[in-house]
Amino acid sequence: EDKVVQSPLSLVVHEGDTVTLNCSYEVTNFRSLLWYKQEKKAPTFLFMLTSSGIEKKSGRLSSILDKKELSSILNITATQTGDSAIYLCAVGVPAGTALIFGKGTTLSVSS
Amino acid sequence: KAGVTQTPRYLIKTRGQQVTLSCSPISGHRSVSWYQQTPGQGLQFLFEYFSETQRNKGNFPGRFSGRQFSNSRSEMNVSTLELGDSALYLCASSLGVGNEAFFGQGTRLTVV
Numbered sequence: 432e433d434k435v436v437q438s439p440l441s442l443v444v445h446e447g448d449t450v451t452l453n454c455s456y457e458v459t460n461f462r463s464l465l466w467y468k469q470e471k472k473a474p475t476f477l478f479m480l481t482s483s484g485i486e487k488k489s490g491r492l493s494s495i496l497d498k499k500e501l502s503s504i505l506n507i508t509a510t511q512t513g514d515s516a517i518y519l520c521a522v523g524v525p526a527g528t529a530l531i532f533g534k535g536t537t538l539s540v541s542s
Numbered sequence: 543k544a545g546v547t548q549t550p551r552y553l554i555k556t557r558g559q560q561v562t563l564s565c566s567p568i569s570g571h572r573s574v575s576w577y578q579q580t581p582g583q584g585l586q587f588l589f590e591y592f593s594e595t596q597r598n599k600g601n602f603p604g605r606f607s608g609r610q611f612s613n614s615r616s617e618m619n620v621s622t623l624e625l626g627d628s629a630l631y632l633c634a635s636s637l638g639v640g641n642e643a644f645f646g647q648g649t650r651l652t653v654v
Contacts, residue, residue: 476642528636528639529597530643
């Protein structure tokens with residue numbers, strides 16, 4: 432059965448800290464790994480990774496995929512209180528657009 | 543460009559009733575997926591539709607069903623509601639395989 436595991440489950444940091452969120456997966460026929468940020472209801476798309484070793488960046492956020500280790504990390508530098516959210520990692524099923532999600536990492540950034 | 547629209551936003555139903563939720567995808571998106579989110583289980587995949595056909599299905603009982611119309615709008619139905627069906631139901635649309643999925647605001651269903 433396909434599985435996505437995120438760690439840690441929750442994290443509390445101070446503004447300005449750098450955080451690293453982890454995602455590991457066990458899926459048949461890996462196609463893509465996606466990161467989402469969920470603040471209230473709708474998860475918002477952050478990154479989609481398909482190739483190993485290529486870093487995707489957007490402002491203070493970056494992510495990279497390691498296909499050999501079946502994992503990905505999401506880095507957030509110089510955290511702000513607005514980064515407080517649940518960060519979700521998901522992998523795409525082989526045939527289709529459905530996603531298998533991990534339980535998420537709840538990040539709390541205090542000022 | 544309008545995002546994914548889900549209606550209604552909130553619902554309160556009694557055990558044993560049935561409910562229908564609606565999802566209008568982003569214009570041009572033909573793939574729609576449904577997810578159930580609960581505090582204990584996180585986001586779980588229900589089913590995926592593409593061009594009016596169910597393409598993938600998650601591990602949910604037959605009480606959960608869905609369909610997609612020719613304009614790509616989708617509905618999901620839950621019959622014989624149970625207390626455990628209380629959850630946030632999220633819909634996501636995508637251009638297709640290899641593309642990211644965009645989520646709607648969800649429908650919060652409470653079963654009493």
